[in-house]
Amino acid sequence: LHGFGLYKDHMLPLAEGLTDRYRVIIPDLPAFGENREVAGEGYTLSLQARRLHDFVDKLQLDSFHLLGVSMGGGIAAFYASEHADRVKSLTLIGALGIDRGTESVMIAGYRKDNSQDLAIESREDLQRVFGLAYKHPPDLPEHFLDYIVGLAANLHDSHTRIFQNLEPELGVMENRLDQIKAPTLLLWGEADLIVPVSAARVFDQGIGDSKLIVLEDCGHVTYADKPDETREAVNEFLAGMDSR
Numbered sequence: 001l002h003g004f005g006l007y008k009d010h011m012l013p014l015a016e017g018l019t020d021r022y023r024v025i026i027p028d029l030p031a032f033g034e035n036r037e038v039a040g041e042g043y044t045l046s047l048q049a050r051r052l053h054d055f056v057d058k059l060q061l062d063s064f065h066l067l068g069v070s071m072g073g074g075i076a077a078f079y080a081s082e083h084a085d086r087v088k089s090l091t092l093i094g095a096l097g098i099d100r101g102t103e104s105v106m107i108a109g110y111r112k113d114n115s116q117d118l119a120i121e122s123r124e125d126l127q128r129v130f131g132l133a134y135k136h137p138p139d140l141p142e143h144f145l146d147y148i149v150g151l152a153a154n155l156h157d158s159h160t161r162i163f164q165n166l167e168p169e170l171g172v173m174e175n176r177l178d179q180i181k182a183p184t185l186l187l188w189g190e191a192d193l194i195v196p197v198s199a200a201r202v203f204d205q206g207i208g209d210s211k212l213i214v215l216e217d218c219g220h221v222t223y224a225d226k227p228d229e230t231r232e233a234v235n236e237f238l239a240g241m242d243s244r
């Protein structure tokens with residue numbers, strides 16, 4: 001499950017090395033990618049988890065490994081707390097869901113003036129979001145940056161509304177962690193400015209069977225800043241699940 005403002009294609013680096021052993025399913029989450037926002041619908045973590053449940057029911061998936069990044073991680077965590085019988089293992093990368101005492105640079109800025117979210121309307125917005133998401137922002141050609149801004153600007157109002165809808169549930173997992181029964185891998189960048197490592201430690205303390213790996217010199221998008229280390233950690237974790 002991908003993060004806020006992203007879509008299924010962004011998850012392909014994580015699928016590398018898995019498709020020879022697993023059927024990998026990467027959806028566009030509702031309101032993102034090819035699934036545009038529906039007026040009047042809510043897009044909180046809990047509502048998205050309910051839609052995920054409908055989705056896996058349609059696919060007739062009785063049990064599966066579940067991986068989520070950032071917003072997708074918060075949805076995955078909520079889903080795992082609701083449907084422990086379905087989730088064979090859970091991998092959370094920079095997941096939302098913990099707010100108390102773990103306010104990030106991004107959330108603090110947003111709550112200060114209600115504007116510093118992850119929606120993009122200009123080149124300045126893009127550079128700000130890159131600075132939040134990556135420890136080492138990608139060096140992209142100027143024309144490609146303009147292309148990204150053009151795409152994102154068309155979704156700016158939608159993403160702003162969705163983030164406003166999402167913000168009140170940023171701490172939704174704080175009293176639900178003991179309901180997660182699946183073995184869980186927590187993978188975080190030590191320099192994460194969107195969901196700080198302090199949130200990862202709350203996840204780790206609250207989930208009964210969890211393992212926390214913190215990647216040094218790495219930001220929020222671990223599979224961009226540290227692609228090899230991220231894939232290695234996920235593959236090793238899932239291999240351990242297969243041997244149980």
